[in-house]
Structure formats: structure tokens, C-alpha cells
Amino acid sequence: xxxxxxxxxxxxxxxxxxxxxxxxxxxxxxxxxxxxxxxxxxxxxxxxxxxxxxxxxxxxxxxxxxxxxxxxxxxxxxxxxxxxxxxxxxxxxxxxxxxxxxxxxxxxxxxxxxxxxxxxxxxxxxxxxxxxxxxxxxxxxxxxxxxxxxxxxxxxxxxxxxxxxxxxxxxxxxxxxxxxxxxxxxxxxxxxxxxxxxxxxxxxxxxxxxxxxxxxxxxxxxxxxxxxxxxxxxxxxxxxx
Ligand SMILES: [Zn+2]
Numbered sequence: 657x658x659x660x661x662x663x664x665x666x667x668x669x670x671x672x673x674x675x676x677x678x679x680x681x682x683x684x685x686x687x688x689x690x691x692x693x694x695x696x697x698x699x700x701x702x703x704x705x706x707x708x709x710x711x712x713x714x715x716x717x718x719x720x721x722x723x724x725x726x727x728x729x730x731x732x733x734x735x736x737x738x739x740x741x742x743x744x745x746x747x748x749x750x751x752x753x754x755x756x757x758x759x760x761x762x763x764x765x766x767x768x769x770x771x772x773x774x775x776x777x778x779x780x781x782x783x784x785x786x787x788x789x790x791x792x793x794x795x796x797x798x799x800x801x802x803x804x805x806x807x808x809x810x811x812x813x814x815x816x817x818x819x820x821x822x823x824x825x826x827x828x829x830x831x832x833x834x835x836x837x838x839x840x841x842x843x844x845x846x847x848x849x850x851x852x853x854x855x856x857x858x859x860x861x862x863x864x865x866x867x868x869x870x871x872x873x874x875x876x877x878x879x880x881x882x883x884x885x886x887x888x889x890x891x892x893x894x895x896x897x
Contacts, residue, residue: 657896660837660866661695661702662802663688664779667709667736674743675735678872681713688714690875692721694882698889705731705779708766715770728771732763733781747784749814757792764796777801784813794831804838823864843867845881859891
């Protein structure tokens with residue numbers, strides 16, 4: 657059983673940006689720390705996909721989490737990254753390869769300035785990317801990531817992942833292999849408040865479990881999110897024995 661725990665760390669909510677984010681710095685910090693703590697208690701590590709603004713406001717937290725073995729990667733939404741995109745429904749998939757290259761390069765530089773390391777991997781906002789994105793990333797020295805959401809079609813963001821693999825796989829590019837871990841909606845711990853709202857996954861037969869969340873979800877003890885994730889990880893530890 658291959659468990660893949662990740663969290664997208666979005667910019668703190670601001671009205672003019674027009675996209676979801678944590679309500680406050682404290683909400684965001686606690687969500688990140690409690691998610692990491694719960695993972696650690698099950699000997700799991702988390703890949704944090706961090707927007708440049710989140711890297712800036714939470715730098716000490718992420719630097720400390722990296723020391724504990726968690727992975728620091730880059731997450732990018734154009735509307736929360738650059739003022740020119742505020743309030744717009746535009747993501748990477750809407751851009752040419754050259755433009756994707758420029759924005760990802762600039763975001764990598766911002767990330768590095770805040771956290772002192774290059775991002776390990778990359779995840780685009782809204783699953784919005786194109787086949788060219790893999791070339792762009794390897795050209796920038798990034799060979800890992802979580803780019804696809806298999807079978808997601810979102811015309812607005814020029815996204816079409818029809819028939820892409822449901823399991824981790826390698827994409828060949830001119831600059832070397834890119835290792836992609838797809839996301840599915842099956843284990844998205846987010847808005848659901850009760851387990852009956854969540855899609856059912858057969859934990860016994862699943863071979864790959866991408867469990868992910870966002871930095872506005874409360875993972876403190878006695879919350880639904882905490883209990884749910886704790887139950888899944890406990891059960892998987894039993895199965896893996
Ligand atoms: Zn996001």
C-alpha cells in the first residue's frame with residue numbers, strides 16, 4: 657500500500673484575489689502543524705505544496721518541517737500569485753509553454769528566497785496544466801510532482817486528463833524523466849464534515865492512496881478531519897503489518 661499524504665498551502669484569503677484560502681495566518685499555521693503532527697504519529701511524511709505567499713508567511717514552520725523529514729514542494733495558482741491575475745479564472749493550462757516557464761521560474765525563485773531550498777516537486781492549481789508543463793518543469797530542474805487529476809476535464813482551465821494513469825507513473829521529457837503522482841478526489845479531506853459525505857474507497861484492495869487536504873482544514877484533536885485521517889492511517893498500518 658502506497659500512501660501519499662499531501663497538503664496544498666494556499667495564500668491567506670483576500671477579497672480581491674477571488675479564490676479560496678485560509679481565513680487567517682493562525683488558522684493556516686495550525687492546520688499545517690496539526691496535519692504534520694498527525695502524519696508523524698503514524699510514521700508518515702507529508703508533501704507540502706506551498707504557494708510563494710504561504711512560503712513567505714510561514715517560512716520558519718516549513719523549514720522546521722523539512723528538518724523532520726517532510727517534503728517542501730511548490731504550488732502555484734496564477735490568481736493568488738500575481739496581481740495581474742487577481743479575480744480571474746486563469747491557471748497554468750491557459751498559458752503557452754513559454755509563459756508557463758516564466759511564471760514557474762519566478763515562483764521557484766520566490767520559494768527559494770523564503771525557504772532556502774529549491775522545491776522538490778510541483779503541483780499546479782486546479783489541476784490546470786498541459787502536456788507541455790512536464791517539459792517546462794524538467795527544463796527548470798524539477799522532476800517530481802503531482803500534476804494530474806485523472807479523468808478531470810475542466811474546459812475553463814484547458815484541463816483534460818482523460819485516460820491518464822490512476823497510479824504513480826513516469827512521463828518522458830526531453831530533459832529527463834518526470835515522476836508524477838496523480839490525485840483523485842476519493843481521499844480529499846476538505847469540506848466533508850461527516851464520513852458519509854466522503855466517497856467510499858476500498859482500503860483493502862487499493863494499492864495507491866493519495867490523501868490530500870488544504871491549509872484551512874482544522875486537524876486539531878476532536879475534529880472530524882483529525883478522526884477521519886487518524887482512522888485511515890491506523891487501519892492502513894494494521895493492513896501493512
Ligand atoms: Zn490550490
